[in-house]
Amino acid sequence: MTEQPKYRLKVGLATCGIAGGAAKVYRALEEKLEGSSIPLERTGCIGMCYNEPLVEVIEADGQSYLYGNLEPEDSTRIVEQHIGEGKPVTELLVLGRGSETDDPSYFSRQKRILLKNSGHIDPEEIDSYIAADGYEGLKRALTSMTPEEVIAEIESSGLRGRGGAGFPTHLKWSLTRKAEGEQKYIVCNADEGDPGAFMDRSILEGDTHSVLEGMLIAGFAIGASVGYVYIRAEYPLAIRRLQIAIRQAEERGLLGENILGSGFKFEVFIREGAGAFVCGEETALLMSIEGKRGMPRFRPPFPAEKGLFGCPTSINNVETFANVPRILHQGAAAYSSLGTAESKGTKVFALAGKIKRGGLIEIPMGTTINEIVFDIGGGISTGKPFKAVQTGGPSGGCIPADLGDTPVDYESLKKIGAIMGSGGLLVMDEETCMVDVARYFLTFTREESCGKCTFCRTGTNQMLKILEGITEGEGREEDVDTLIEMAEKIKAGSLCGLGQTAPNPVLTTIKYFRDEYDAHVREKYCPAKKCKALIDYTIIEDACTGCTVCARQCPVDAISGAKKEPHLIDQDACIRCGLCTNSCKFDAITVTSMPKGEDELCHR
Amino acid sequence: MEADLKADLKSLAEEQPLYALKEIVMRHEGQKGAAIPILQDIQGVFGYISPEMLQRAGEFSGIPVNDLYSIVTFYAQFRLEPIGKNLIQICHGTACHLAGAEKITESLQFETKAPAGKTSEDGLFTLEKVACLGCCSLAPVMTINEETFGHLSPDGVRKVIRETRKISSAEKSREEVTS
Ligand SMILES: Cc1cc2nc3c(=O)[nH]c(=O)nc-3n(C[C@H](O)[C@H](O)[C@H](O)COP(=O)(O)O)c2cc1C
Ligand code: FES
Numbered sequence: 001m002t003e004q005p006k007y008r009l010k011v012g013l014a015t016c017g018i019a020g021g022a023a024k025v026y027r028a029l030e031e032k033l034e035g036s037s038i039p040l041e042r043t044g045c046i047g048m049c050y051n052e053p054l055v056e057v058i059e060a061d062g063q064s065y066l067y068g069n070l071e072p073e074d075s076t077r078i079v080e081q082h083i084g085e086g087k088p089v090t091e092l093l094v095l096g097r098g099s100e101t102d103d104p105s106y107f108s109r110q111k112r113i114l115l116k117n118s119g120h121i122d123p124e125e126i127d128s129y130i131a132a133d134g135y136e137g138l139k140r141a142l143t144s145m146t147p148e149e150v151i152a153e154i155e156s157s158g159l160r161g162r163g164g165a166g167f168p169t170h171l172k173w174s175l176t177r178k179a180e181g182e183q184k185y186i187v188c189n190a191d192e193g194d195p196g197a198f199m200d201r202s203i204l205e206g207d208t209h210s211v212l213e214g215m216l217i218a219g220f221a222i223g224a225s226v227g228y229v230y231i232r233a234e235y236p237l238a239i240r241r242l243q244i245a246i247r248q249a250e251e252r253g254l255l256g257e258n259i260l261g262s263g264f265k266f267e268v269f270i271r272e273g274a275g276a277f278v279c280g281e282e283t284a285l286l287m288s289i290e291g292k293r294g295m296p297r298f299r300p301p302f303p304a305e306k307g308l309f310g311c312p313t314s315i316n317n318v319e320t321f322a323n324v325p326r327i328l329h330q331g332a333a334a335y336s337s338l339g340t341a342e343s344k345g346t347k348v349f350a351l352a353g354k355i356k357r358g359g360l361i362e363i364p365m366g367t368t369i370n371e372i373v374f375d376i377g378g379g380i381s382t383g384k385p386f387k388a389v390q391t392g393g394p395s396g397g398c399i400p401a402d403l404g405d406t407p408v409d410y411e412s413l414k415k416i417g418a419i420m421g422s423g424g425l426l427v428m429d430e431e432t433c434m435v436d437v438a439r440y441f442l443t444f445t446r447e448e449s450c451g452k453c454t455f456c457r458t459g460t461n462q463m464l465k466i467l468e469g470i471t472e473g474e475g476r477e478e479d480v481d482t483l484i485e486m487a488e489k490i491k492a493g494s495l496c497g498l499g500q501t502a503p504n505p506v507l508t509t510i511k512y513f514r515d516e517y518d519a520h521v522r523e524k525y526c527p528a529k530k531c532k533a534l535i536d537y538t539i540i541e542d543a544c545t546g547c548t549v550c551a552r553q554c555p556v557d558a559i560s561g562a563k564k565e566p567h568l569i570d571q572d573a574c575i576r577c578g579l580c581t582n583s584c585k586f587d588a589i590t591v592t593s594m595p596k597g598e599d600e601l602c603h604r
Numbered sequence: 605m606e607a608d609l610k611a612d613l614k615s616l617a618e619e620q621p622l623y624a625l626k627e628i629v630m631r632h633e634g635q636k637g638a639a640i641p642i643l644q645d646i647q648g649v650f651g652y653i654s655p656e657m658l659q660r661a662g663e664f665s666g667i668p669v670n671d672l673y674s675i676v677t678f679y680a681q682f683r684l685e686p687i688g689k690n691l692i693q694i695c696h697g698t699a700c701h702l703a704g705a706e707k708i709t710e711s712l713q714f715e716t717k718a719p720a721g722k723t724s725e726d727g728l729f730t731l732e733k734v735a736c737l738g739c740c741s742l743a744p745v746m747t748i749n750e751e752t753f754g755h756l757s758p759d760g761v762r763k764v765i766r767e768t769r770k771i772s773s774a775e776k777s778r779e780e781v782t783s
Binding site: 015016019020049052195196197198233235243272273275276291350358393424426437577578583 | 637644739752
């Protein structure tokens with residue numbers, strides 16, 4: 001046996017970490033540690049995305065220290081002071097003994113089952129996964145259970161699909177198992193279409209094998225020998241790690257013929273999505289794998305009966321699959337002890353927006369919105385009041401701050417007009433314009449509508465036109481009612497979930513923030529000061545030093561004034577791009593939006 | 605496609621584009637539903653897909669050109685025009701939108717003179733709007749040739765572009781001298 005090293009170092013090298021500069025820190029550490037026997041490992045998303053780049057130092061007794069917000073230069077101090085002299089660099093610590101931040105509550109209020117490995121194991125090393133009880137669930141299924149018993153175990157765990165709709169996973173599996181057909185397929189939906197979310201990507205990047213293991217167990221349960229992972233082409237790192245994981249699993253006999261001597265065979269192929277949101281919808285996704293335009297089709301028949309290449313197919317989300325090995329390994333009872341009566345287990349969220357501590361979090365079902373925003377997320381980053389959260393992306397809804405006690409589970413969210421969604425959780429403060437948010441999501445769905453259903457195609461377009469009008473100060477009194485009416489028609493007249501849910505962001509913002517719509521329509525006033533047509537940029541005379549920076553930044557030469565004299569913005573020429581405010585070092589430029597009535601008073 | 609293979613095919617494409625194209629198509633022989641992966645590989649190697657490439661891909665694969673055409677026009681991933689020297693992807697995901705992505709795009713348009721989704725006349729910059737790049741904590745975010753830039757501000761991105769322009773122009777004049 002080799003001697004246990006005194007320290008081990010891990011660098012979080014998922015997309016979030018690399019974007020934050022972690023690769024540079026990794027290289028700097030590598031250089032510093034050259035010639036020493038201290039292992040330097042790479043790992044997935046550690047979860048504290050707001051503190052990237054992150055480096056964990058683990059002492060021989062298991063004591064862990066997490067350093068955050070690092071620059072490459074900091075590696076010198078970590079190596080010399082902590083590794084060399086045994087004295088942790090307290091100023092750089094974000095977690096661990098001696099840390100002076102309040103970040104620990106970020107983790108202590110979470111329950112990390114799915115994310116247990118992410119940020120700890122090396123996702124490119126199968127042994128690292130196996131050492132963390134990887135493939136134990138598969139082993140249990142293949143060596144001691146029948147497919148029916150596996151499905152029964154999933155049933156008693158209470159697992160529901162994490163792709164958004166929350167369909168019971170065991171039902172899908174048993175339908176596919178019972179369907180007639182020699183050839184059956186497993187498909188993993190890694191299309192992750194919500195434009196503000198990255199949970200599936202992080203799981204695939206940080207704990208790749210867990211998804212493969214889930215697919216294998218599903219394949220055994222329904223009697224499928226082939227699996228496809230349909231993954232966004234925009235996720236190159238996740239794709240590469242999947243390729244590596246598949247190759248390693250094949251080398252170990254965990255994929256291929258006669259797996260673990262059980263006679264079960266299974267192979268996995270990767271298909272890259274080509275940038276169409278609608279392909280996240282299951283029937284469109286299958287069309288896309290078949291090499292066609294991804295257009296949803298009418299169900300029934302459901303994929304469980306007639307799916308990929310006409311064969312029975314069970315299609316599940318990445319996170320759903322990642323749950324499966326945990327359930328099989330720890331048992332259904334342990335799993336279902338977490339969560340609420342109808343929603344079991346945990347849910348991973350990408351917590352982002354105007355939040356202090358944003359990142360990849362995992363909570364037991366039933367945790368409230370307020371607990372997520374304040375206890376885990378540390379509150380609003382701007383210091384302004386908390387206004388709303390948005391879940392479910394373009395299919396979801398906005399939840400106002402005064403419903404912050406709502407527990408996060410499928411039924412409670414549905415009751416208030418929102419949905420669980422796949423795991424995007426956007427926090428908004430007072431400076432967020434809710435009409436603009438609705439417009440944003442509708443721009444997205446209008447763009448992504450495949451065009452098959454008239455209501456979805458032209459309806460989203462017309463709703464968007466109205467919303468644009470409102471944000472541009474052209475709103476009419478009847479607009480909001482028209483929006484509600486059209487929303488109901490689009491919901492009823494669309495074939496797939498895209499159209500059926502596209503109006504949700506509009507409906508929930510109207511329901512909870514009607515006053516903001518009214519302010520835009522009646523007073524041509526944007527309370528959040530976001531809508532360009534309704535705001536003015538003005539220079540505060542007393543604060544302006546006449547430094548001329550803003551005048552030079554202005555792309556349309558709308559700012560004039562002599563050097564060292566207060567400047568002036570020509571309101572007719574100004575295009576409200578914000579470059580001046582952004583460049584002013586003296587906070588001398590303000591953004592104002594004036595209710596129409598008051599505005600007229602001022603000018604009188 | 606694996607990185608090594610892609611590099612090989614890229615250098616082959618510079619010498620003998622048609623041969624490289626055939627090679628790409630033939631790698632998918634016998635594969636079910638191969639049309640999209642074939643087109644993805646062509647774009648991966650050539651950077652975009654021209655009408656001529658579509659035609660040839662149809663001939664080599666036996667897939668009707670019409671089908672290929674309907675695919676490249678449906679999926680946003682496919683580019684029918686070559687990209688500029690620097691590909692700028694601006695995140696318009698939800699978090700980045702809330703953090704002011706529209707202002708960033710506007711500022712980039714001013715500085716690069718490229719319309720959104722298009723390439724600047726000097727061929728130096730292509731602007732592309734994309735959804736969540738997976739680092740919302742750094743919003744607003746963009747990537748230039750796959751390097752990520754976070755916490756952007758409208759005037760900050762102008763500086764980044766000016767730097768990039770300097771480097772690209774220097775490279776260009778060096779190329780002109782050597783050729
Ligand atoms: C427009 C649209 C987009 C969707 N996008 C996704 C997605 O990106 N990822 C996903 O897992 N499910 C997505 N779904 C849901 C899938 O159709 C399907 O329900 C899901 O993959 C089933 O997996 P589950 O039972 O494990 O949740 C989408 C549905 C619609 C209507
Ligand atoms: S929304 Fe831009 S990185 Fe996520």
